[in-house]
Amino acid sequence: MARCNFCDADFEAGTGDLLLVCPYCGTAQTIDGVKFTDHYMIRVHYDQGEAQTTLLDWVSKQLGVPDDLSATARFLKSEQIWYPFWISRVDADTKYQGLGRDATFHSEWPQRRGAYKHIKYFWKPESGEFKRRHEINIAGIKDIDEDVRHHPIPTRAKEYFSHAHAEEFDGKVLHSNIGEDQAKGLAKQIATDRQTQLVLKEVDKIEQRTDNIDVGETFLIHVPVWELEYRYGKRKYKASVSAPTGYVIESKYPRSMSFRAGGIGVGLIMLLIGAGLIMLALDVLGFGAMLQGGGLISGGLLAIIGLVLMYKGASRKEAKENI
């Protein structure tokens, strides 16, 4: 339990939560009750019904999805979760000295001018500087789905966080497990790693480096995602839909029995015919070799396609919308 330093209300907070959002007054605050002002959000543009319709219409085009999915799927859960992300701007300036690989070439091939028989590597001292501005995006909670984590921040205007807006949709605003200082520390670390990658493209061994890493403006942004669960037949399927843009971040989906049976059945028949043709061509069965050229090619093709169809028929699926 935590107590809001601004409206005195008690609210739920986990032990790992460091930056809290009061569910009553919406004030973002540290666990010591200091107000955090750089707190933004992206507005919801797809309400619950629109998100559900978009999801089903999108999913129904996937391979093997039953035709009656849109009509018979029942939503069991529709929760709007506001995920916290820390965004930092980091100015990095790295001066480096190190050794880069270079080579000398010996004994030219008389048959091909410009090409040499031997190469001898040597290390050459190199120095330089990389100045880059990095934008670092850190998820505010640890156990976040990878696809939600890597979904781009939508191209919609950022606004100051409004708790009333989240409340309109019964949104659940997640506290951040990461405080501002820790976010800045992580951003610095990530920026330093990226600089190292840049330097390592120039030199193979870094002998000396001076980094000037300046973590600038850092803010917290809450992005709303519809976490949906629907039932079709006996199974339940989970999906995440971006509330600002309606993109399907990821969704599990059902495949109809007829698709599965067809895929596995047809695949198996093709595999068997293919295998049969190959066996005939290689004379495995001892009837004497038949269709030696055509059997191998057609048999091989049939077997490969048979395997692909069987896999498609048997696999469980998850789909993501390409952006």
Added chain:
Amino acid sequence: MGSEAPAADMFKCPVCNGNVKTGPDDVVITCTYCGQTTTIEGKAIGDHLMQTAVDSDERLAGFQKFLDKNKGMNKSLVKDCQVVENQLIMVPVWTAKVKADSYYKGYKTVQVPVQKTRTVRDSDGNTRTETYTDYEKGYVPIQSELHTDTHEPLLARKGARFYGLEDYLKDVKPETGVPYDFAKIKDLEPVMLNAEIGQEEFEKAIHGRVADDHRAQAGSGLTELFDCRTTTAVRETTYMQAPFSLIRYKFQGDLYKAAVDGHSGNVVMGEIPITRGQRIMWTLMGLIGIIIAGVGGEFLFAGINVTPDADMTLMGIGALAAIVGVLMTFYGFRVLIMTQRTKKGGK
């Protein structure tokens, strides 16, 4: 309810004193009343352009043209598709000409043909020497330069991207722009997005992007790239607001999308449904492909086994048929298991 966080910021336009609603991270603001575009400190920004936009009907017409071109045998596509979203967005874009010069050094390996002799024993037990060609490794040092002068656009929003972005930005060039005039697009009710990336940040970012491109290009033909130094000169930096629209449409109950250039009304990139009939046709083609490949294989095999010398004509026909058959099979069955097609729009 307790105290509410402040609503979106208000920015006072230095020219007309209008109150403009802005996002917290916006650094370049366009006044929605007079069109004056300034930095958040109120400093005027030079050469601010926009692309004019076409209305929703014209975008729809461009979209239908795209569908018509890519409908294949699905004759009812244009008639039966139902557009559910066609909102115009004015996207902030920084563009510049970037002249980049790289010097690079590395090496590649080649196969050098070398004539060699060897001693062989023939069937009668006599030995003789014969010459043959062997291939040995050769190292070719490369020192070269790359010079480019390119148009480099960048979406001026942080961490954001949308469907068709890269292809869309290619056509956002200052030559196609006109001085910003909000009145020209006001009636189209566009969503306006301000820039979150300022000029200085853009120029830094674009230097990094071009340098990385050069490095990739220099390294592509080499076994190892030892060194690559790039200098860039950015000029004619221009801020532009460019119209974009994402069309979402339904066909036979399924949802698809297309990215539309709001300036020309043409589709940049879009998804095309595959109907049951089309899947059947392609599968049939795949099956025919298997047969053709098989027949080709037979010819090929027969050609090889003609004595005393292989029949080149028979082999040629066989190999050709086998390749055509394999390709037909591959493309045919690929359509069977595809969700949809992605097509780029032409001019």
